[in-house]
Amino acid sequence: MFVPGPFELLILAAILLMFVGILMAVVVLVVYLVQQTNRGHSPHHTAPGPEPHLREDVSEPGPASETMTLECAQSLPSADATEADIRQAFADDTGRGEFIILAAADQVFLQASGEDDGPYALEYREGSGDRHFRCTRDLTKAEVEGAFLKYLNRDARWKTDFPWEPL
Secondary structure: OOOOOHHHHHHHHHHHHHHHHHHHHHHHHHHHHHHHHOOOOOOOOOOOOOOOOOOOOOOOOOOOOOOOEEEEOOOOOEOOOOHHHHHHHHHOHHHHOOEEEEEEEOOEEEEEEOOOOOOEEEEEEEOOHHHEEEEOOOEOHHHHHHHHHHHHOOOOHHHHOOOEEEO
């Protein structure tokens, strides 16, 4: 029976370490690539994120003549929201409360949560659950107010102003 000596054991250990090292390098590379792919998806990420997620297969909510409903945590809803309603809601932190929703239809809305000057979380939904998205970074009250005004006016720039990910 062959019993390896110290030199043979050293060679076997070196070969084993070489294979483990290659495996570790592959794992590190895969982790790095996954992180680069998901870069900016943390809500606390402040560096520029990935390109905003845009759905070209979904049109903007309704024509400009259709009304939208504004709902806040602490105030009565408005069935025919106006720019003045939105500006007032963002000016009155107590009256707005911790969330605000601007709905164009059932399951078609822009909503935000947060208090005072922020930070705020922003989401939108365009019908079914697979068309529900959230902004990947925290926003200021001014940014969210601007998004709500653009949404109300069917100005699609609210989508391109922020990075989005599916919920």
